[in-house]
Amino acid sequence: MEMRHDNVGDVRRVVLVGRLDTAGVDVVETRFGAAIVPNGKNTIVDLSGVTFLASMGIRMLISTTRALSRKGGRLVMFGATPGVHDVIETAALTDIIPLASSENDALGLVG
Amino acid sequence: MAKPSHNEKDGIRSSAVVDGRLELVLNNRIAAIEDGRCRLVEFLADRALGDVAHHRLEVVFEELVSNIIRHGFTMHSAQSIHVRVESKPGLVEFTFEDDGWPFNPLEAKPSEPLTSIETARVGGLGIPLVAKLSATMRYERLAPDADITGFAPNNRLVVAVAT
Numbered sequence: 001m002e003m004r005h006d007n008v009g010d011v012r013r014v015v016l017v018g019r020l021d022t023a024g025v026d027v028v029e030t031r032f033g034a035a036i037v038p039n040g041k042n043t044i045v046d047l048s049g050v051t052f053l054a055s056m057g058i059r060m061l062i063s064t065t066r067a068l069s070r071k072g073g074r075l076v077m078f079g080a081t082p083g084v085h086d087v088i089e090t091a092a093l094t095d096i097i098p099l100a101s102s103e104n105d106a107l108g109l110v111g
Numbered sequence: 112m113a114k115p116s117h118n119e120k121d122g123i124r125s126s127a128v129v130d131g132r133l134e135l136v137l138n139n140r141i142a143a144i145e146d147g148r149c150r151l152v153e154f155l156a157d158r159a160l161g162d163v164a165h166h167r168l169e170v171v172f173e174e175l176v177s178n179i180i181r182h183g184f185t186m187h188s189a190q191s192i193h194v195r196v197e198s199k200p201g202l203v204e205f206t207f208e209d210d211g212w213p214f215n216p217l218e219a220k221p222s223e224p225l226t227s228i229e230t231a232r233v234g235g236l237g238i239p240l241v242a243k244l245s246a247t248m249r250y251e252r253l254a255p256d257a258d259i260t261g262f263a264p265n266n267r268l269v270v271a272v273a274t
Contacts, residue, residue: 021145022141022173022177023141023145052166052170054169054170054237054240055174055237056237058236059233059234062228062231063233065228066229069228081162082161082162082163083163083165083166084166086166086167087166087167087170087240087244090240090243091222091225092224095224095225095226096225096226096231
């Protein structure tokens with residue numbers, strides 16, 4: 001599991017690549033939170049390189065988004081592949097974390 | 112005709128394709144999740160499944176094997192999970208048998224609607240997700256009755272995923 005991050009204007013952009021399974025979450029969860037939460041910036045998360053998502057990955061996304069929310073920031077996901085999109089929809093994760101189809105749409109949603 | 116595994120790994124005690132079915136015996140090791148998944152992917156490779164169906168099958172496998180190892184077994188014990196995977200018209204059927212604590216996932220707390228990021232549950236998401244991704248789930252609690260290998264399962268869970 002790999003992760004990189006940068007900024008697009010005032011928005012934090014995080015790119016995840018690999019499998020958000022038990023092993024992948026173990027590898028990336030601490031870095032993911034550290035890249036997003038401390039500065040409280042609005043954040044977009046690129047899921048286009050994520051090839052697998054299950055409950056451990058959902059838990060990571062919820063807990064990080066919650067911590068960011070407490071600092072006043074918003075998180076929007078984008079670029080989910082069909083299998084990942086299916087799990088996000090099935091789990092109704094979009095009820096609490098927006099999922100955009102493109103980076104531009106995600107930037108529009110975080111404002 | 113049994114086709115034995117050629118490369119036993121830490122997570123896998125045995126692996127074979129028998130009469131078109133994948134039969135795995137997984138060790139009580141976290142490595143069993145990934146090692147078993149690789150065998151599942153190899154088994155499904157010839158079956159022309161779509162991306163979504165393929166992903167659902169991997170999610171169901173990961174969630175259920177992970178749940179048994181994390182919550183059903185005693186740490187470092189010699190307990191095991193026997194998994195059978197069978198491709199049928201329009202679905203793939205998993206049968207999981209394990210000798211862990213009796214646990215009926217159909218009695219697990221259902222997922223609550225996600226209404227806000229503050230109140231969203233972050234634990235116990237796996238079984239409700241499997242229930243939603245599956246076409247059917249059937250659980251049997253088994254009376255311990257060891258087979259010739261000494262395996263005496265307490266739980267049998269049959270899960271069908273539409274493909």
